[in-house]
Amino acid sequence: SQQGEEDPQALSIQEGENATMNCSYKTSINNLQWYRQNSGRGLVHLILIRSNEREKHSGRLRVTLDTSKKSSSLLITASRAADTASYFCATVSGNTGKLIFGQGTTLQVKP
């Protein structure tokens, strides 16, 4: 089962611009994670934000979490063509370690 929605489903921007992707979820969470997937390959873990955190940074990535709205956003600044990929949010509830994924956003960065 999917946890919730991601929007937009697809995003196309020029190199150098910022890209923002949003994720909503339905249940209480332990943490929320963002992953990148290039061309149907394995997933790469980008960043994890715990339920008691509101914002986190990693390089050009900025993630926010609003547990009252059950939503998160991923901002990629100064995008590069190499950022072209699908991005997924995933939530973890309790101690099971199970990831429940959102629908994903396909990002295309044009050189």
Add this chain to the structure above:
Amino acid sequence: SAVISQKPSRDICQRGTSLTIQCQVDSQVTMMFWYRQQPGQSLTLIATANQGSEATYESGFVIDKFPISRPNLTFSTLTVSNMSPEDSSIYLCSVNDGSYEQYFGPGTRLTVT
């Protein structure tokens, strides 16, 4: 971090046959999971592979269709049984080493004709 390998990386199979996918981790891990990614879709959890006991399946997935083994803390297999074209997907294993972070294998791309 954990390094995960999967075999095969891809396969084309005939309807009605079965395929076993292997997942090998370079270190002992407590939690292992199997996911399915249908074409153009997100990932859906199939089951949690439990070491020494039966796997725990998610709603919509059953042991007869997706038998899973986990003989030790570094290895697991997923079998896709009696395949149909609807089983064409990428199958990924993942592990959690006890931290919050989860690591994914490169995936097995299955096409059923």
